[in-house]
Amino acid sequence: MNLRLVLGDQLNQKVSSLSDINKNTDVVLMCEVWEEATYVKHHKKKIAFIFSAMRHFAQELKEKGYKVHYTKLDDPDNAGSFSAELERTISIYKPEKVIITEPSEYRVLQDIKSLDLDVPIEVRPDNRFLSTHSEFSSWAEGRKQLRMEYFYRQMRKKYNILMSGDKPEGGEWNYDNENRKAPKEGLSIPQSFMSEPDEITQEVIDLVSERFSKHFGDLYPFHFAVTRNQALQALEQFIKERLINFGDYQDAMIQGEPWMYHSHLSFYINCGLLLPLECVEAAELAYREQQAPLNAVEGFIRQIIGWREYVRGIYWLKMPKYEDENFLQAKRKLPWLYWGGDTQMNCLSQCVKETKENAYAHHIQRLMVLGNFALIAGLDPDEVNEWYMIVYADAYQWVELPNVTGMILFADGGVLGSKPYAASGAYINKMSDYCKRCRYKVSKKNGPDACPFNYLYWDFLIRNEDKLRSNHRLTMIYRTLERMSEEKVEAIKNDSKRFFKTLDGGEIV
Ligand SMILES: Cc1cc2nc3c(=O)[nH]c(=O)nc-3n(C[C@H](O)[C@H](O)[C@H](O)COP(=O)(O)OP(=O)(O)OC[C@H]3O[C@@H](n4cnc5c(N)ncnc54)[C@H](O)[C@@H]3O)c2cc1C
Ligand code: SF4
Secondary structure, eight states, rough: EEEOOOTTOOOOTTSGGTTTOOOOEEEEEEEEOOOHTTTOOOOHHHHHHHHHHHHHHHHHHHHHHOOEEEOOOOOOOOSSSSHHHHHHHHHHOOEEEEEOOOOHHHHHHHHHHHHOSSSSSEEEEOTSSOOOHHHHHHHHHHHHSSSSSHHHHHHHHHOOOOOETEEEEGGGGGGGGGGHHHHHHHOOOOOOOOOOHHHHHHHHHHHHHHTTTTSSSOOOOOOOOSHHHHHHHHHHHHHHHHHHTTTTTTTTTBTTTHHHTTOOOHHHHHTSOOOHHHHHHHHHHHTTTTTOEEEEHHHHHHHIIIHHHHHHHHHHHHTTTGGGGTOOOOOOOOOOOOOOTTOOOOHHHHHHHHHHHHHHOOOOOOIIIIIIIHHHHHHOOOHHHHHHHHHHHTOOOHHIIIIIIIIOOOOTTSSSSSOEEEOOHHHHHBBGGGGOSSSSSSOSSSSTTBOHHHHHHHHHHTTHHHHHTOOGGGGGHHHHHHHHHHHHHHHHHHHHHHHHHHTTTTOOO
């Protein structure tokens, strides 16, 4: 018999470790381990979601006649780590070998490889992704710049998605220029998918409430899908109700509307409940049946077969050194406001509040508010990475790290993005209604009432001039800086100094 180890983000019967399972002899091992739940202090909702999805998946396997050895977190003989649990179950079942799908995170793969077990361990490719490690590295080899757009086109062709013969559907590969509409008043945003906790979920919620009370985030209300059927319903609901507007308002932010027209599927795709290709095919079908416009469908598909696969490719190409990148030598400690501390900056306050409540923020909140501030305030990449790993229910290092180190902090010096995503308050004002309710004035560039993003943006460019000036995408911006009067530059530096003194002193900004 073989022992088949299924990790908490491999919850799909099509996963490679289960492909040739013998129901009569083999045993599936699943375990909730303290080490994984606490190596960073994950958001309470994230832990409850993953444990509940694992327990439901184990139940489904059992109902289908599989033998499952499931260790709950509070089982008295839980050994606490994957390695210890593996050793314990090997001594019980004495398998010929252990079979596992490659862990999605480098750290876990290293742990598995370093195990000294009495039986061989077979690590199979992770078929929850659409591109393999070797495919990505051959694509990357010899390229001066690794741009997502070119990788994405290759994926479109490979899977024949939104293609018209060998040409992209509609004539263009990318319709992003149609996807930047500012939010308008009176938008009616459909409710996101919600499921009510059943007995299994309630038991997990009680466990998390008792054991992880000190972790960040609200546990209630809990409405995540926790089974494949529910996740499929969430997908269907997105395709029917929100995909139509996904493109237009992809970058828009409205106070009190955390979910907008996004899909809220990352949790389910990342833990295996949904497969990326089925999400993409459902969106393409909606386009072919004229249920959703091309700009929305192409935009959604690009996020999944483009960005998602691309960041994973970068992760495996660049690990383990990628974890230590700090191109801009940023050192500032993560301010308390990221943990819900008071701030008068309304955009940050809203995005942190929603993150705490939902273990979710949509892409533009993560990128252009929380991420933009982390970049221009010079926050330490280690601290920022840890925060993003903790707070989002979809966070796993393979996706979190490239988005933080590469996309928001430019800490990799331009491997992932061609320039830093720094922006002043004008961007946030254009794409949201946050500024209307803020104590700061977005129209003011300097002085105590000015929006801090306005002067911090220029201060960031000044502070990092030696590293960024040669970036050709910043040439125009540095020319504008050159033309600024000395008084203006002094005002920017003084405002930023005052702001940082308050921030670093732990006072409210
Ligand atoms: C700083 C930062 C940190 C992030 N951390 C994570 C993370 O830990 N886990 C995570 O899944 N995504 C992360 N993202 C990417 C993106 O913000 C989330 O995937 C998205 O917000 C999830 O919500 P959604 O399902 O409603 O996405 P939608 O906007 O509906 O997009 C559809 C799908 O595309 C994929 N996707 C979109 N953008 C990206 C991207 N940049 N990288 C990878 N996949 C993408 C996701 O699977 C998502 O479900 C991060 C982005 C930033 C800027
Ligand atoms: S004024 Fe500035 S700080 Fe306030 S919400 Fe707008 S961008 Fe954010």
